[in-house]
Amino acid sequence: MRVIYDPEPRSTAEILSPQEERLFRSRHEVIEWQGEDRDAFYAAHLPEAEAVIGQQPMDRERLDRAPKLRVIVNVETNFLPNIDYEECFRRGIHVIAPGGVFALPVAEMALGMAISLARNIHGEHAAFLRGQERWLFAGNRESELLSGSTVGIIGYGDLGRALHALLAPFRVRVQVFDPWLPEGYLRRMGLEPVPFERLMAENRFVFVMAAITTENAGMIGREALARMQQGANLLLMSRAAAADFDALAEAAAAGRIRVATDVFPVEPLPQDDPLRRVPGILFSPHRAGALTQALREIGTRMLEDLDLIERGLPPVSCRRAERETVARFRSMPVSKS
Template identity: 60%
Template structure:
């Protein structure tokens, strides 16, 4: 198949192992965009392109040039608002993203964060290095077990399901999920209890925020509903910062009401003088939970799998497909590696 490879801001070396890249180039006609004059590049190569690997703008004019196009695969792994999705749906062009590659790495980080908040691992390490440690019971006054606890999820996509799969060893007392895009019966079949957002916040000791950002859920977790959380409960933010009102979280955390861990922030990199850096009862990770070489190279593997499916006239199975009903409501930021 004729393939345009334009993964910017990622690189081919990041998302393909040497073996995967050989597989791609040995079995397909791959044209690599070097980033010099993209407009001229796309004008020249789109008419013969069958697969576009990248996240370039694909509005009506470019799609009109791409008469042979079968699929656009966003290797950044988000669905961005730079594609004429309706034309793609009408023409049967698959719009895909291998977003599931980050689910397990981020889930493991989320579980580690929950453990550290519950047992004070990170905070006691800091106290020890400062010579302020407390031994035995006196060092565990605010500690609690994950085992037998009540867990809540805000969102239950790939990331939520990957994290849920890690919990059985902790024998949860309950796992409640708020996800308005999934029917209750579907959630029940997956082994969780569907619940309102208020119920998740009120009845969980550990709340994992794993929802994608959409047109409807910016600052979904605000001062009003976050105040419903139990005293000393833990909020772990793993998906997108915009789902949470950071000012509201800062007030609750600063007062000692809840514990908070996050891998994402409203603005990245976080300013050196940002007050969030001095908050107590917190655990911070600089948006690194999914950034593993193994996860990035899984992008290439899944892309190649679905290219093979498309080449055989079969539906893609390894990447997530853009859905007509939801894709225009997604609001993920493009990645920025500057």
């Protein structure tokens, strides 16, 4: 296929191994953006392009210039509001994103942070460095086991499914809130579907794994946090926009709940942000999914689906934009890897 290749903010070295890059360039006619005027570049090459790899705007005007276009691959991995999706659906142009590559790394980090919250591993480590460690039972007065406990997962997409698989050895009862999935489907997965309010109230560990949509932004607010059990554990692993951080900080500082977060309203978080000084929060600087293996899998999945589409088959390795849901996503674009 004739491919426009413009992966910024990703780089080729990040998403393709040397072997996969050779395969990509030998199998396809790759027209790579090299820093020149983008409008002129796209105007020159869209008429013959069958695929676009990148996350630049693809409005109706650009799509009209691309009569042969079959697929847009967003290697930034979010469905951004800079594409005329309706026109793509009308013409049968696939819009795909390999966002699932981050699911397992994020799930592993969520599991590790949950255990650290439950046993205060991070807190006692810091105390040890200060010479203030508490030995034996004294250091475990507020600790609890994840094994055999109760877990709530908000959002059963890529992240939620990966976490569910990792939880199997812990023999936990798992409730899920996901209004985009039927209850029967969740039950077949061995899960208990429940309303959001019940999930917040009935679990010792609550994992926020949902993508941000028009319906769930800010859902973890004061009312939701007030439903949580005393000393319960909240882990914010997907997007910062899911939570009211002022309410989160208040609940953690008061000792009502224990909180872990990998995401923040502003990233990097300013050095003078008061959130940094809130006790009861385990911080991670948005590094849960940021693994070299995950970035390289972007290229692997991209190549797999390009091959399928070239052979007249539907993509399976990346997620496809769906007419019914794509306009509801509210993900922030990635500025750098």
